[in-house]
Amino acid sequence: MPNGQGGYQPIFILSEGTRRQRGHEAQESNIQAAKTIGEAVRSTLGPRGMDKMLVDSLGDVIITNDGATIMDEMDIEHPAAKMIAEVAKTQEDEVGDGTTTAVVLAAKLLEEAGELLDQSIHPTVIASGYGMAAAKAQEFLNDMAVSISIDDEEQLKQVAKTAMTGKKVEANVPVLAGLAVKAVKQVAEETEEGYEVDLDNISIEKQVGEGVDNTFMVTGIILDKERVHPGMPKSVENAKIALINAAMEVKETESDSEIRVSSPEELQKFLDQEENEFREMVAKIKEIGANVVICQKGIDDMAQHFLSKEGIFAIRRAKKSDMKKLARATGGKIITDIEDMTIDDLGKAGLVEERKISGENMIFVEECENPKAVSVLVRGGTEHIVEEAKRSFEDAVSVVAKSIESGKIVAGGGATEVELSMKISDYADSIGGKEALAVRAFANAVESIARSLAENAGLDTIDTIVELRAKHEEDGAVYGLDAHDGEVKDMMSEGVVEPLLVKTQAVSSGSEAAVMVLRIDDVIASKGNEVGEGGGPEGMPGGMY
Template sequence: MTNGQGGQPIFILSEDTERRKGRDAQESNIQAARVIGDSVRTTLGPRGMDKMLVDSLGDVVITNDGATILDEMDIEHPAAKIVSEVAETQEEEVGDGTTTAVVLASELLEKAQELLDQGIHPTLIASGFSTAAAKAQEYLVDMAQEITIEDEELLRQVATTAMTGKKVEADVEMLSDLAVKAVKQVVEETEDGYSVDRDDIGIEKQEGEGVGDSFMVEGLIIDKDRVHPNMPKKIEDAKIALINTAMEIKETETDSEIRVSDPDELQKFIDQEEREFKEMVEKVKDTGANAVICQKGIDDMAQHFLAKEGIFAIRRAKKSDMEKLARATGGSIVTSIDDLTSEDLGKAGLVEERKIAGEEMTFIEKCENPKAVSILVRGGTEHIVEEAERSLEDAISVVAKSIESGKIVAGGGAPEIELAMKLSNYADTIGGKEALAVRAFADAVESLPRALAGNAGLDPIDTIVDLRSKHEEDGAAFGIDAYDGKVKNMTEEGVIEPLPIKTQAVSSGSEAAVMTLRIDDVIAAREEETPSPEEMGGGGPGGTPGGM
């Protein structure tokens, strides 16, 4: 609402609209961001705690994965959503470090609040944060060490670091091996280095046994069983036809009706249909195929003839599985059985239906140089299996990022302390009010090892003092060993992370903080409430409906 000429009020917004302006809007947004940061801060590091999330249907998720926690939370505040999107970006880009990115964004806004209270303009603070973030990227690149695809031991350490502190810690070495093997199998060399498509590594999960019983197959695991009980359960030296059309008789495009007056004519129709299915299966058999994976349906009659010919078949396979199968077996997906040739067939040493924890699954393995692989994750309970799957996905992502970027940094809060010290020194060189914002950025970065120490049950102040003294002595790789509380060389301890985790966290965390900081007016329309039947003019139960 604004005043018009002669003091006459002019209404420009609905009276139901909620509006916050200036400091009130900024404080509300910063407070919301801090709540999001506080909700995941205690999960940071190997000694971080777990969160139990219960949805409206009563389904329970227990995890300490930042992206999963924020994804499961029902967040309504718009500024809180901006900060939670940081976790989403971090997860999509690098697959780990989500908690780090969210806590950094939250801390930056908390430091910004202190500067606002001192009367510093939000634009100056935003400018200082952007300057500090750009400088932080340079410092992080300078800190990084080289890693190659041949450094298997280092890659295993990267995977182990990503999974430490999760529920799977007892089997972390075995899972690290699986992650490194899987990534090395699907990696592709490009002009610029290496590229890994994480979709080429399929993860299937099944309750039963322990996490240590998880395994990888050089091929694919499909959560489907053969379509006919008379088909062989096991095919060795398999030649696989990948078909994405239905093995059914095509219906006419227009509605039609056929009247049959003689039983012999009906029999002719049935015989004709049978011949068509027989020819369809003969075409598949003539190519040399002894296994069929169909993306669509397979008619009962076609199933019968396939079984008679000793051909293993699966129907209604997922499109993503079909694409992975093509990459794993070297076959081609065909859209018409008439076009199927022996060159289109994929090859696998073994196709077998196995019962895992009471569920039939099909294993397509022993493929020659497959460019898609599958890992079957096991675990004693549903929650353990799901957390093991999340941990393995993190491990696969960080191994892939390490190979693609070729750069790693120490973990355990080492790069954050080094970064905080360098940014503080940089702030001294620029002067003015912007220097206060750069120093605030340094303090926000330092709060990450502080949280790491607090979660490990250590005294944060003493730990930070120890870390600073080591880093001043040129010990840039020194960080916190959360298990014995000592400050150690993280590279020697095998606690290492891919460089993109840190650079992406700084980038997305600072951008979210700057975006939130620049908002000085929040105009929110109230949600429309669904009217009750009475309000809509409906009668009560058993009554006559009213007028609308």
């Protein structure tokens, strides 16, 4: 607006201290942040991948090469880097494996986009090309997939082994893979469309002590609890289990009220009344034949005494999630009113026992008949090993479940990525315009996964990729890299296989995240959230440290 002297008065829209990056500067900053994230996890990819040591603000240490854990534990500041880290979370939630692949792919797509931007290709053209390539990639991946059945235990074990290879528990992979397949098959439920696996029904507990090979599964549930009274039996065979979601305690009055007692006799009468309530409660439990009580809420000392006298094994304050699993494992019903409980509500187990594992008391509810919820107790010599063993086992369980649900697997070892890259390159030749350049960039990004596998194995990446391409051109679509000896082999014959969903989800989430970041041309950071040069918080390159 004119200010009276013929000049114009500036209009301030953003508050003082707000930092703004526009156009190429914003894109460059975001791409640099994505590259930094990709580089951070790329070295963990494959069976020869390295580990990361993550130290939090309290000094607690995590040593892992699990992409999701690394992304989750890293204190990331840069907003674009956070978006790439979300790719790992999505991949972990949807599939349970392939997190590193998804992050590396997203980062590489943005790096390739940066080169196209330098050639003055508009971001929307690149985004359009990436969208076309991602859609075509899904088609190609589905064509490459091979069917797998829930009864094909050996092939399912190979899927589990592939997910765990390269982790710290590699020496124990056969044991863990067998347990993963056994656990998933036990809880899988047949539907009209196929099989469904709810992984919440596989409870994975951990306890330091012994070796990873001593990990075992129980056909039932393991509870990190102990019986409420030392006078109760330590173990109960042919257990009839009452699952109670009600407090075995004196009911409090609904509103604030006062009970006036004028003589010792009246007080005694009041106490006797409470005692009778507990007697009746325990008598009811005994009458219907229950010899184990698992209560989600509290159990009064008096009730504990009467349960102990009757030889009934009892646990209190069980978690709600554990109660649901117990119901699925034992066939019992969770009841909220002891008075209405019948013999049909009781769950059954061959054995309920309190055992001391490495100095900690745990309750084992096992030998259930066809349980639809099971538990696995992961062991390991140190806290770090047992944590990594648990993470590896969770990955194995996830990929076996997804293989059973989708019924499709693909070759690992970079075979699928090389074949997909070649097919997308051919597709790029069939389309015209600038989008073809973006489609070819997409192909390069996909191939970078195989390059990273070769690089992490200490091989010459150029020679390896040339050899892989040559094999694939000879119609060897399942040929990939054996990272242990550096040879190009038939991955299906070698048993290096992965669920189709690991690849389709990585392509989908990785490309969507890359496109989202790519379309940003303006970053407005409020005061206190400044984005500095080099993509990180002020003075912090990459926004990671």
